[in-house]
Amino acid sequence: xxxxxxxxxxxxxxxxxxxxxxxxxxxxxxxxxxxxxxxxxxxxxxxxxxxxxxxxxxxxxxxxxxxxxxxxxxxxxxxxxxxxxxxxxxxxxxxxxxxxxxxxxxxxxxxxxxxxxxxxxxxxxxxxxxxxxxxxxxxxxxxxxxxxxxxxxxxxxxxxxxxxxxxxxxxxxxxxxxxxxxxxxxxxxxxxxxxxxxxxxxxxxxxxxxxxxxxxxxxxxxxxxxxxxxxxxxxxxxxxxxxxxxxxxxxxxxxxxxxxxxxxxxxxxxxxxxxxxxxxxxxxxxxxxxxxxxxxxxxxxxxxxxxxxxxxxxxxxxxxxxxxxxxxxxxxxxxxxxxxxxxxxxxxxxxxxxxxxxxxxxxxxxxxxxxxxxxxx
Amino acid sequence: xxxxxxxxxxxxxxxxxxxxxxxxxxxxxxxxxxxxxxxxxxxxxxxxxxxxxxxxxxxxxxxxxxxxxxxxxxxxxxxxxxxxxxxxxxxxxxxxxxxxxxxxxxxxxxxxxxxxxxxxxxxxxxxxxxxxxxxxxxxxxxxxxxxxxxxxxxxxxxxxxxxxxxxxxxxxxxxxxxxxxxxxxxxxxxxxxxxxxxxxxxxxxxxxxxxxxxxxxxxxxxxxxxxxxxxxxxxxxxxxxxxxxxxxxxxxxxxxxxxxxxxxxxxxxxxxxxxxxxxxxxxxxxxxxxxxxxxxxxxxxxxxxxxxxxxxxxxxxxxxxxxxxxxxxxxxxxxxxxxxxxxxxxxxxxxxxxxxxxxxxxxxxxxxxxxxxxxxx
Numbered sequence: 001x002x003x004x005x006x007x008x009x010x011x012x013x014x015x016x017x018x019x020x021x022x023x024x025x026x027x028x029x030x031x032x033x034x035x036x037x038x039x040x041x042x043x044x045x046x047x048x049x050x051x052x053x054x055x056x057x058x059x060x061x062x063x064x065x066x067x068x069x070x071x072x073x074x075x076x077x078x079x080x081x082x083x084x085x086x087x088x089x090x091x092x093x094x095x096x097x098x099x100x101x102x103x104x105x106x107x108x109x110x111x112x113x114x115x116x117x118x119x120x121x122x123x124x125x126x127x128x129x130x131x132x133x134x135x136x137x138x139x140x141x142x143x144x145x146x147x148x149x150x151x152x153x154x155x156x157x158x159x160x161x162x163x164x165x166x167x168x169x170x171x172x173x174x175x176x177x178x179x180x181x182x183x184x185x186x187x188x189x190x191x192x193x194x195x196x197x198x199x200x201x202x203x204x205x206x207x208x209x210x211x212x213x214x215x216x217x218x219x220x221x222x223x224x225x226x227x228x229x230x231x232x233x234x235x236x237x238x239x240x241x242x243x244x245x246x247x248x249x250x251x252x253x254x255x256x257x258x259x260x261x262x263x264x265x266x267x268x269x270x271x272x273x274x275x276x277x278x279x280x281x282x283x284x285x286x287x288x289x290x291x292x293x294x295x296x297x298x299x300x301x302x303x304x305x306x307x308x309x310x311x312x313x314x315x316x317x318x319x320x321x322x323x324x325x326x327x328x329x330x331x332x333x334x335x336x337x338x339x340x341x342x343x344x345x346x347x348x349x350x351x352x353x354x355x356x357x358x359x360x361x362x363x364x365x366x367x368x369x370x371x372x373x374x375x376x377x
Numbered sequence: 378x379x380x381x382x383x384x385x386x387x388x389x390x391x392x393x394x395x396x397x398x399x400x401x402x403x404x405x406x407x408x409x410x411x412x413x414x415x416x417x418x419x420x421x422x423x424x425x426x427x428x429x430x431x432x433x434x435x436x437x438x439x440x441x442x443x444x445x446x447x448x449x450x451x452x453x454x455x456x457x458x459x460x461x462x463x464x465x466x467x468x469x470x471x472x473x474x475x476x477x478x479x480x481x482x483x484x485x486x487x488x489x490x491x492x493x494x495x496x497x498x499x500x501x502x503x504x505x506x507x508x509x510x511x512x513x514x515x516x517x518x519x520x521x522x523x524x525x526x527x528x529x530x531x532x533x534x535x536x537x538x539x540x541x542x543x544x545x546x547x548x549x550x551x552x553x554x555x556x557x558x559x560x561x562x563x564x565x566x567x568x569x570x571x572x573x574x575x576x577x578x579x580x581x582x583x584x585x586x587x588x589x590x591x592x593x594x595x596x597x598x599x600x601x602x603x604x605x606x607x608x609x610x611x612x613x614x615x616x617x618x619x620x621x622x623x624x625x626x627x628x629x630x631x632x633x634x635x636x637x638x639x640x641x642x643x644x645x646x647x648x649x650x651x652x653x654x655x656x657x658x659x660x661x662x663x664x665x666x667x668x669x670x671x672x673x674x675x676x677x678x679x680x681x682x683x684x685x686x687x688x689x690x691x692x693x694x695x696x697x698x699x700x701x702x703x704x705x706x707x708x709x710x711x712x713x714x715x716x717x718x719x720x721x722x723x724x725x726x727x728x729x730x731x732x733x734x735x736x737x738x739x740x741x742x743x744x745x746x747x748x749x750x751x752x753x754x
Contacts, residue, residue, distance in 0.1 A: 041498050042601060063482045065440065101485075105440040108478075108485040115492040115499040121418050122492040122499070139528060139537045150523045151516060151578070160516045172549075172620070201528070224419060243549070 037113065038127045044112035053091040053128050058084050059110070061103060068102040069110075071126070094130040095137065095362030096197045098123045116197050120188040125197065136369050139202050142209035143169030147195050152239050157225040163236065164195045165244065168208055168215035177245045179252035179376040180217045181278075182232065183368075184261025191222045194368075197361045203369055213372045217246055223261055229268045233275070251319070254375050256280025258364045259332060263287075270303045273313060278320040278375050282367040283359050285323070285336035307348050314348055320374050321350040326363035329356070414490065415504045421489035430468040430505050435461050436487070438480060445479040446487075448503070471507040472514065472739030473574045475500045493574050497565040502574065513746050516579050519586035520546030524572050529616050534602040540613065541572045542621065545585055545592035554622045556629035556753040557594045558655075559609065560745070561638025568599045571745075574738045580746055590749045594623055600638055606645045610652070628696070631752050633657025635741045636709060640664075647680045650690060655697040655752050659744040660736050662700070662713035684723050691725055697751050698727040703740035706733070 027045050029036070034050040046058040057069050062083025069075045071092060077085035098118050100107050109115045115122035130137060145168040154161045168178065183200070185193035194200045200218055207213035219240050225231045232255075241248050255276045257265040262284020269279040286300040307314055314321075325336050343350055353370055357363040404422050406413070411427040423435040434452075438444050439460025446452045448469060454462035475495050477484050486492045492499035507514060522545040531538045545555065560577070562570035571577045577595055584590035596617050602608045609632075618625050632653045634642040639661020646656040663677040684691055691698075702713050720727055730747055734740040 041494070043497055059483070061481065061483045063442065065442070065481070103480050103483050103485065104438065104442070106436070106438045106480050106488075108480065108488055109492065109499065111483075111485055111498050113499070114494075115486065117418070117491075120420055121488050122486065122490070141530065144528050146525045146527045148523045148525045149572075149578075151521050153518065195526075201526075 039114045039125050040112055041114060046112055047110070047126060049126075049128060050088070053094065055089045055092055055126065055128075056086070057088070058086045059101065059112075060084050064103050066102070066104055069099060070102060070107070071097060071099040074102070092126070092128045093357055093360065093362050094128045094134070095357075095360075095365060096199075097126050097128060097360065097362075099126055100124060117192050118189050118197065136203060136206055137199055137365055140206055140209070142205055144205050145169045145171065145201055145208075147201050150239075150243070152235070154225065154231055154235055156227045156231040156235060157222075161222050162191055163222075163239070164191045164220040165240065166195075166201050166204060166218035166220070167244070168217070169205065170215065171217075171245075175245075177247045178215055178217050179254070180219055180240060180244075180246045181254040181256060181372070181375060182219045182221070182236070184223045184255075184257030184264050185220070186257075186259030186261055186283075186364075190224060191220045194218070194220045198365055198368065200368065203365060204372060207369070207372055214376045216372075216376060217244060223257070223264055228264045229271075232264075232268055233272070237275075250275055250317075251277045252376060254278035254280065254320075256282065256322075256368075256371060257284070258282040258367070259284050259359065262332075266303065270306055270314075273310075273317045277317065278322070279318060280320070280322045280324070280367070280371045281336075282324045282364050282371075283326055283330050283332045283336075285332055285339040288335045288338040304342055304346065307343070308346050311347055318349075320371075321348070322353070322371055322374065323350055324353040324355070324363070324367040324370070326358045326360060327354060327356040329358040330363070331359045416491045416502050417489055418491060423489055424487070424503060426503075426505060427465070430471065432466045432469055432503065432505075433463070434465070435463045436478065436489075437461050441480050443479070443481055446476060447479060447484070448474060448476040451479070469503070469505045470734055470737065470739050471505045471511070472734075472737075472742055473576075474503050474505060474737065474739075476503055477501060494569050495566050495574065513580060513583055514576055514742055517583055517586070519582055521582050522546045522548065522578055522585075524578050527616075527620070529612065531599075531602065531608055531612055533604045533608040533612060534599075538599050539568055540599075540616070541568045541597040542617065543572075543578050543581060543595040543597070544621070545594070546582065547592065548594075548622075552622075554624045555592055555594050556631070557596055557617060557621075557623045558631040558633060558749070558752060559596045559598070559613070561600045561632075561634030561641050562597070563634075563636030563638055563660075563741075567601060568597045571595070571597045575742055575745065577745065580742060581749060584746070584749055591753045593749075593753060594621060600634070600641050605641045606648075609641075609645055610649070614652075627652055627694075628654045629753060631655035631657065631697075633659065633699075633745075633748060634661070635659040635744070636661050636736065639709075643680065647683055647691075650687075650694045654694065655699070656695060657697070657699045657701070657744070657748045658713075659701045659741050659748075660703050660707050660709045660713075662709055662716040665712045665715040681719055681723065684720070684725050688724055695726075697748075698725070699730070699748055699751065700727055701730040701732070701740070701744040701747065703735045703737060704731060704733040706735040707740070708736045 034048040037047045048056045059067055061067050067077045067085035071089055075087050075089055077087035079085050101110050110124040113124040116125040148165045150163045151160055183194050208215055221236045253276050255265050255269045262281040265279055265281055269276050355366050411425040414424045425433045434446050436444055444454045444462035448466055452464050452466055454464035456462050478487050486499055487501040490501040493502040525542045527540045528537055560571050585592055598613045630653050632642050632646045639658040642656055642658050646653050732743050
């Protein structure tokens with residue numbers, strides 16, 4: 001009986017199954033290539049990251065006919081005699097990358113890794129080391145702010161939602177009021193994206209410690225709603241201004257977002273220059289053509305008309321209309337190019353920042369790193 | 378080119394793949410049985426919960442040989458002509474339940490559901506409705522506290538860790554100091570467990586609104602560390618008492634945990650009656666026999682000796698030594714029974730609460746619901 005209880009307790013404490021599935025804590029890691037992914041779950045020895053940022057996978061699936069890894073590109077893994085499927089990818093970009101396994105053509109998350117809400121499901125994530133000397137995206141021994149999860153009822157969405165709010169170091173001890181950046185995730189993501197995939201608190205703690213960014217709150221809301229403008233202006237901003245010590249003038253308010261969040265930023269920020277002095281549009285831009293979700297194409301003309309009619313006001317009032325792009329390989333590149341051409345024709349001033357990497361989180365982390373220092377100065 | 382961009386953007390916004398994989402937002406839900414699981418990812422029509430709390434699954438896996446659902450019990454799904462695997466479970470217990478899929482015998486999370494860190498991996502979770510009239514575990518229109526994610530460097534663990542801190546409604550506006558409950562997760566879980574699976578903030582907001590619990594902070598730390606006593610006493614408690622307005626006397630400090638966290642609670646709480654006036658031990662108890670992780674068996678005699686030698690002090694100083702159990706089907710039942718027998722022999726006073734459900738989150742939510750009202754009065 002005692003033995004049975006022991007085994008049950010062992011199972012309950014969940015080390016045994018994890019060990020079996022993931023190659024186990026009893027494996028001598030020094031015998032394995034590279035190092036464990038930092039987003040591997042506890043005890044997971046694979047995936048492993050090799051010195052040149054290639055990633056080695058080993059997945060136990062004796063009865064599967066086919067196992068693949070999708071890291072933007074799909075890789076077929078090879079079955080060994082133990083029923084483990086192994087393979088090594090090409091070098092992967094530094095920073096956070098989504099990935100998935102395909103087991104007999106079913107897309108699933110890797111049981112060996114942490115999951116992150118992206119592409120509309122809980123996708124696997126892998127963190128590839130940054131080159132030596134790049135410290136902006138790593139936790140450092142500096143004063144740390146925190147991220148607060150607050151629940152609120154959204155009448156526009158008709159349900160309870162969560163808002164994530166980054167508060168800078170010293171917020172609680174201080175008496176002063178802070179400026180606010182409202183920062184939106186992309187399509188298929190939610191309020192967790194910037195906090196988890198984006199490492200917003202780490203980036204901001206580091207920038208503030210170096211004096212490169214002013215202490216600010218960063219509000220991350222759920223942009224998956226029928227009426228984003230109403231949810232932001234009628235619900236989120238009033239909620240934040242009621243519950244936090246924040247400045248409420250337009251010079252102390254910024255709005256930014258990536259991909260779908262960039263379109264949210266344009267669609268709310270352009271009609272409301274009285275509310276925001278800074279706009280950040282990461283890997284986005286109005287649809288150059290009709291959007292498959294409605295809008296886009298000619299629907300954008302109303303915004304261009306606003307910009308034309310009050311060109312001087314926009315150029316005077318926007319302290320930043322800041323556009324970033326992940327290079328030509330970014331799937332939003334064309335939309336952004338078309339939009340900038342229209343801005344040029346109208347005579348609207350903007351800043352354009354381009355960094356290689358495509359439509360990915362490394363590009364969006366880099367965008368926040370470059371955008372935040374421009375705010376509220 | 379525009380068309381290609383559209384398709385790419387469509388893919389980027391991630392609605393199409395989700396729709397295809399999950400049965401899609403375009404499905405007329407009124408034609409489907411029951412209702413979507415509330416932890417389904419956006420657009421996932423399955424799993425669906427039937428009125429009697431049976432769960433219906435439908436998973437697209439045309440090329441799989443075998444698909445199973447493991448909800449404590451394993452269910453074989455049946456393949457239909459469209460390559461979808463379907464099946465219905467027996468009625469499932471109300472509240473949060475971990476589950477997994479097995480695709481050709483590989484344990485994976487359900488791509489249609491949110492994932493939760495438990496059993497040492499990102500497991501799927503399903504929330505089964507509570508009976509009509511049970512409102513304790515649902516968000517209500519009452520004042521809400523928040524949960525704060527704070528990073529700190531743990532010298533005892535040798536890495537950066539996260540601590541989750543529930544702050545009650547009114548904490549920021551108030552000047553007063555609050556009592557603190559340190560609340561530990563179980564084996565294979567981490568600091569996220571009580572915040573996510575446990576709905577700690579929802580339970581506490583509701584109790585406080587009804588005047589059934591006093592406003593308190595609840596600190597959820599990562600118990601996966603080589604020296605839990607040192608991490609709690611030398612790192613976590615000092616960190617909390619430095620960064621939050623909390624009372625620091627023993628009468629204002631409680632320690633509780635579930636399963637492995639219950640053992641942590643006993644192993645730190647019994648040697649330190651000068652630090653804690655309340656102990657809560659949920660679905661746990663010292664190993665009745667030698668523990669597979671070291672300790673247990675005779676190693677517990679030192680604690681029983683402490684209890685014997687200072688019986689009067691313990692009985693006087695512990696305002697609660699509170700034990701809860703998920704019925705005889707709880708895998709910790711035997712250990713707890715043996716421990717209570719020893720308490721009785723020594724003459725140590727304790728409170729025992731038993732609720733059916735086994736070694737599960739519904740039992741632990743119920744335990745917090747019953748334990749929190751006993752604190753700091």
